[in-house]
Amino acid sequence: MEACKLPMDTLIDILARLPVKSLMRFKSVCKFFYDLIKNNHQFMDKHYEFRKGKSHCAVIEFEPASTVPQPLPNYLFNLIYKESECDDVICIYLDLPNSNTRFVKCCDGMLCLILCRGDLVRSDIGHIISPDIIFDVLVLNPFTREVKVLPFIKVPDKPPNIQRLEIQFGFGLSNNMTWKVIMLLSFEDANRKIDSHEIVMVCSQVGDLWSWRKIDVALDSLYLGSLFDTRDFYLKGKYYWQSIKGHLVWFDIDDEVFGKIERPSNVKGLDFYTVMSECIVVVTVQLPCTENEVCNEIWVMDENNNNISWNKQTSIFSSRDMLEYFDPIGFWDPSGHFLVVSGHMERRYTNSNYYYPDYHDEELYFKDGFGPNLISIDLKTHEKKTIFTSQERISTLTIGLNPAGHVQVCSERSVNQIQEWNDINILWDMASYFRTFHESLKLL
Structure with a gap:
């Protein structure tokens, strides 16, 4: 560092604008660089703010068709990343541990992975008679390839006569800079004859330790059991979940209180909420x-002063043809680029009825080698660009457990995406969800 002629502030400003991949190499240059990149939280925050405006990034969940042979992960997770100055897009398939990852949440360049021990599948969670369930919680930075293990959480025993359990999670940062993982549990009678019993658990840092605790909060008929498994997001110190009834339930991570944003009355056919330029938006x-x-x-x-209004910004047009699949999933950069899952479909006829051999079920599949694709739409110009197709090769980041039970991030490997889509052909009614993500040096 003695030979550097640049002022220190200028040097730090230059480093803060670089991609994480470059900074990971610079850690080995000298002790000053190592401490700055690895341990200086002010530098990490500065770097994160620069990179938010420099790159587009998102984590996307795809749900395989129900006809896919088991065992398979409940969801397929992909991380896509693009520098604003170039057209190259990196697509990383996140090969998460043991196919047990049930939830993935995003905040400040980190992924919170919720893993369920055992062979329980997502569809079983809503119909549990004896919920003896343990969830492991990992926080991963896929850019620095670092993982932190938080304390596991065991689902509390259910009250008598309760047969159904709905579970949701959240992950975010409070305005006083405290990280928290939120767990929502709603125990319900399968026949809806008994009022639901709802519990809220929070995992947060106290000193050098993380621990789970139950909090007493006024829920005021928010019905936590009516929240979607996905369609949730973090924004400005609050975590939001979308209700099946169309409103948003939020949790203030600072004050640990709940609230609700009513469904917009002037919006027809609400589909989902997402975030654009630090604002909540609705897509119909x-x-x-x-x-x-x-x-x-x-x-x-x-x-404005606790008064909420909704203003129409634009429309995205597509064909009425059912064979042209078009599924909007969210914004992936601050300037208004919108992501859509798109692809060419074809009808296939199957016969699985023993008693009526002449009866054929009609199903819609993506044509082999034709998708699904990710399309990025510029809402200002309405220009469409294909992000990746099934023919491209992608880089796989594998996270696993070593023989000692410790989490490790394995080396990347190249795989052919076309084979994956042929093996897991996603049906017309597939579920996909998207969360905005930005590269970061942070890890709690």
Whole structure:
């Protein structure tokens, strides 16, 4: 460092603008660089703010078709990443531990992975008679390839006469800079004859230790059991979940209180909420526009002195043809680029009925080698660009447990995406969800 002629502030400003991959190499240059990149939280925050405006990034969940042979992960997770100055897009398939990852949450360049011990599948969680379940919690930075293990959580014993359990998670940072993992549990009678019993657990750092605790909060008929498994996000110190009824339930990570944003009354056909430019937006289902086109409308929430209004910003048009799959999933950069899952479908006829051999079920599949694709749409120009296709090769980041039971991030390997899509052909009714993500040096 003695030979460097640049002022220290200038040098730090230059380093803060570099991608994480470059900074990982610079850690070996000298002790000053190592401490700055590895341990200086002010530098990490500065770097994160620069990179948020420099790159597009998102984590996308795809749900395999129910006809896929078991065992398989409940969801397929992909991380896509693009520098704003170039057209190259990196797509990383996240090969998560033991196929037991049930939830993945995003905040400040970190992924919170919720793993369920045992062979329980996601669909079983909503119909548990004896919920003897343990969840492991990992926090992963896929760019620095670091993992931190948080304390596991055992689901509390259910009350008498309760047969159904709904579980949701959240992960975020409070305004006073405290990281927390939130777990929502709703115990319900299968026949809906008994009021639900709801529990909120929070895992947070106290000194050098992390621990789970139950909190007493006023839920005021929020019905935590009516929340979607996905369609949740973190924004400005609050974590949000979308209710099946169309409203948003939020949890203030600082004050540990709940609240609700009512469903917008002037928005028809609400599909999901997402985030654009630090604002909450609503994307509608496909609405009829012309004889040959349908459109998804995008509405932006405006909050002024606790008064909330919704203003229509734009529409995204697509074909009415059911064989042209078009599924909007969210924004992946601050300037208004929107991601869509798209692909060419074909009808296939199957016969699985023993008593009526002449009866054929009609199902829609993506054509071999034709998707699904990710399309990025610039909402200002409406220009469409393909992010990746099934023919491209991708880099796989594998996270696993070594023989001692410790988490390790394995080396990357190249795999052929086309084989994956042929083996796991996703049906027309597939579920996909997206969370905004940005590269970071942080790890709690």
